[in-house]
Amino acid sequence: MPPITTAPVAETRVRTAKPKLAVWKFASCDGCQLSLLDCEDELLTVVGAVDIAFFPEATSTVLPGPYDVSLVEGSITTPHDATRIQEIRAQSKVLVAIGACATAGGIQSLRNYADVKEFTSYVYASPQYISTLSSSTAIADHVPVDFELRGCPISKQQLLELLNAYLHGRAPTLPNHSVCVECKSRGIVCTMVSHATPCLGPVTHAGCGALCPAHARGCYGCFGPKEAANAMSLGSWFTDALKVPDLDVQRAFRSFNADAAVFAEESKRHGE
Amino acid sequence: MTPTRVLIDRSGLDALIATLAAQGYRVLGPTLGRDAIVLGDVAGTDDLPVGWTDEQEAGHYRLRRRDDAALFGYVLGPHSFKRFLYPPRQRLWSVSRGSGPDLEVRAEPHDDRPLAFLGVRPCEIAAMRIQERVLTGGEFPDPSYADRYGRAFVVAVQCTEPGGTCFCASMRTGPRAGTDCDLALTELLGPDRHDLLVEVRTPRGEQIVAGLPAREATDADVATANEALARAEASMGRSLDTEGIVELLERNIESPAWGKVADRCLACANCTSVCPTCFCTTVEDTTDLTGQHAERWRRWDSCFNRDFSFIAGSLIRHSTRSRYRQWMTHKLSAWHRQFGTSGCVGCGRCITWCPVGIDITHEVDSIRNHERSASTFHTVGGRYR
Ligand code: SF4
Numbered sequence: 001m002p003p004i005t006t007a008p009v010a011e012t013r014v015r016t017a018k019p020k021l022a023v024w025k026f027a028s029c030d031g032c033q034l035s036l037l038d039c040e041d042e043l044l045t046v047v048g049a050v051d052i053a054f055f056p057e058a059t060s061t062v063l064p065g066p067y068d069v070s071l072v073e074g075s076i077t078t079p080h081d082a083t084r085i086q087e088i089r090a091q092s093k094v095l096v097a098i099g100a101c102a103t104a105g106g107i108q109s110l111r112n113y114a115d116v117k118e119f120t121s122y123v124y125a126s127p128q129y130i131s132t133l134s135s136s137t138a139i140a141d142h143v144p145v146d147f148e149l150r151g152c153p154i155s156k157q158q159l160l161e162l163l164n165a166y167l168h169g170r171a172p173t174l175p176n177h178s179v180c181v182e183c184k185s186r187g188i189v190c191t192m193v194s195h196a197t198p199c200l201g202p203v204t205h206a207g208c209g210a211l212c213p214a215h216a217r218g219c220y221g222c223f224g225p226k227e228a229a230n231a232m233s234l235g236s237w238f239t240d241a242l243k244v245p246d247l248d249v250q251r252a253f254r255s256f257n258a259d260a261a262v263f264a265e266e267s268k269r270h271g272e
Numbered sequence: 273m274t275p276t277r278v279l280i281d282r283s284g285l286d287a288l289i290a291t292l293a294a295q296g297y298r299v300l301g302p303t304l305g306r307d308a309i310v311l312g313d314v315a316g317t318d319d320l321p322v323g324w325t326d327e328q329e330a331g332h333y334r335l336r337r338r339d340d341a342a343l344f345g346y347v348l349g350p351h352s353f354k355r356f357l358y359p360p361r362q363r364l365w366s367v368s369r370g371s372g373p374d375l376e377v378r379a380e381p382h383d384d385r386p387l388a389f390l391g392v393r394p395c396e397i398a399a400m401r402i403q404e405r406v407l408t409g410g411e412f413p414d415p416s417y418a419d420r421y422g423r424a425f426v427v428a429v430q431c432t433e434p435g436g437t438c439f440c441a442s443m444r445t446g447p448r449a450g451t452d453c454d455l456a457l458t459e460l461l462g463p464d465r466h467d468l469l470v471e472v473r474t475p476r477g478e479q480i481v482a483g484l485p486a487r488e489a490t491d492a493d494v495a496t497a498n499e500a501l502a503r504a505e506a507s508m509g510r511s512l513d514t515e516g517i518v519e520l521l522e523r524n525i526e527s528p529a530w531g532k533v534a535d536r537c538l539a540c541a542n543c544t545s546v547c548p549t550c551f552c553t554t555v556e557d558t559t560d561l562t563g564q565h566a567e568r569w570r571r572w573d574s575c576f577n578r579d580f581s582f583i584a585g586s587l588i589r590h591s592t593r594s595r596y597r598q599w600m601t602h603k604l605s606a607w608h609r610q611f612g613t614s615g616c617v618g619c620g621r622c623i624t625w626c627p628v629g630i631d632i633t634h635e636v637d638s639i640r641n642h643e644r645s646a647s648t649f650h651t652v653g654g655r656y657r
């Protein structure tokens with residue numbers, strides 16, 4: 001189809017220098033920062049558009065701060081990290097927490113429901129040398145965060161959208177509705193309704209594209225609670241209508257986002 | 273001249289599908305999915321869920337085998353034809369920087385192939401008309417809906433076995449199909465017969481039927497169909513008392529019933545996604561990394577999504593209570609004032625596909641009951657966000 005209208009080119013937004021990007025790691029598995037390297041097709045364009053100032057997984061280059069954008073992966077689990085995140089915040093114009101660890105404590109926040117001293121005594125031969133906090137907490141529990149990218153791991157499309165929007169000075173399109181919206185948009189048949197498979201989709205933040213329901217599995221809640229998540233209603237439906245044992249409901253809400261307040265609270269309703 | 277009523281058998285239906293395909297239509301209809309009957313491409317009757325049915329209740333759907341070879345022995349699945357007329361995601365236009373000084377703006381072309389919908393239930397036909405009114409009846413008609421719906425060939429199947437969550441009889445949209453279809457079929461299935469009564473509703477339909485292997489339908493055949501439809505009308509899985517409903521909901525915007533349903537509602541937007549009349553969308557702009565190309569997309573949105581209520585710089589519907597109230601009062605009350613009809617056709621999908629089984633018919637009852645029981649007390653409506 002031929003072009004139907006033409007308009008004069010608007011004044012383009014001119015940057016004097018390429019933005020400096022830094023990628024930081026705290027307690028995490030590296031999966032989220034690897035999503036950046038996983039952007040094979042787009043990686044060269046991204047690298048061309050930013051100066052990678054600090055990204056040990058990818059390059060040995062280390063440029064001094066301040067940084068325009070810091071991507072922060074991982075949760076805060078040691079006194080040293082609690083100090084380090086303050087320094088990173090002070091060096092960063094925009095700080096983005098990426099992934100379930102950075103946004104909700106991660107799977108390691110299961111420690112928040114247990115005795116960490118006991119763990120270290122099992123795991124380490126000389127636990128007296130271990131300096132660790134009794135809890136695993138999100139970056140936003142320590143410093144102001146400008147944006148959170150959810151997921152375990154994050155979606156590389158969402159990461160690209162965020163960088164893309166930043167580079168073009170527009171708002172990112174990263175909706176905060178439920179996974180169900182993505183599920184229904186794809187025409188996937190609901191696991192809860194059609195085969196009584198418990199699904200966290202109705203209380204979980206979108207972003208994965210309803211990956212698990214697409215394979216007839218219930219959502220595991222990787223992207224953490226959506227806005228206005230009604231975990232209590234869903235938890236009650238699991239036990240009362242779907243006859244899921246309390247312990248299983250507790251485990252469902254206590255996984256990658258175990259320290260997200262809404263999930264944590266509902267998990268406690270199903271046993272300590 | 274072709275009679276306005278004929279009988280065809282399964283091979284006649286195959287011929288109908290083949291004729292539509294030969295005329296260039298993309299034929300879409302019910303197919304057997306892994307866990308539900310879903311809409312898909314239909315090349316012949318083998319693609320239909322022959323011998324299957326569905327069991328539906330609030331928050332509950334199961335596929336079940338029938339003990340016959342009924343072609344249409346089930347009701348509605350989670351997909352409505354809205355998926356095709358008004359897709360979940362649709363590019364509206366795109367723009368590129370060319371080599372010269374100008375931007376190139378491209379409108380999205382219309383589909384090449386017209387659509388033919390097979391097995392459309394009467395409630396769904398009513399829903400298409402409602403969406404047509406909403407999307408094309410105003411000052412800025414939606415060209416893609418107008419094009420798709422205007423060209424679509426609609427083969428209705430009238431309902432002789434309503435489902436557990438159906439209430440079209442209350443909404444006066446079924447189980448008989450009105451005139452907004454090209455052909456209306458009624459499946460006549462007995463110990464010694466398996467026919468489809470075909471009623472012609474448009475000249476376009478008449479033209480197609482003229483080429484089919486068909487027999488004349490007798491008055492007895494028509495009477496059999498009418499009896500089955502009358503039985504269906506009397507055996508709806510649900511009913512909704514619509515008496516004075518516009519004013520009922522207007523009077524009760526501070527009913528305690530909203531708070532009670534909000535305790536259960538997940539604000540997940542499943543109900544609006546499956547509803548064949550819900551039409552709310554948002555637009556999203558995308559850019560490529562180089563900034564050379566941008567696109568505007570439209571996608572389904574919902575009054576249950578918080579950001580949908582972002583108006584003039586702030587959010588107006590924070591609580592789930594206000595979102596559920598917005599949805600139901602629009603469907604059943606404000607829609608009448610705005611578009612002259614109800615926004616609900618009684619298909620029951622929102623009941624079946626609500627993950628926690630919230631039932632719009634029960635919620636209306638609950639509002640009536642609260643009003644009745646409150647009438648002896650003086651109540652002060654509280655303000656809420
Ligand atoms: S399968 Fe899960 S995500 Fe999909 S609609 Fe059902 S509850 Fe929502």
Ligand code: SF4
Pocket residue numbers: 543546547548549550603615616617618619620621622623632
């Ligand atoms: S409100 Fe519910 S019953 Fe009414 S048309 Fe929509 S999905 Fe069907």
Ligand code: SF4
Pocket residue numbers: 536537538539540541542543544576625626627628629630
């Ligand atoms: S009524 Fe049911 S389907 Fe609709 S938003 Fe509430 S929980 Fe979801």
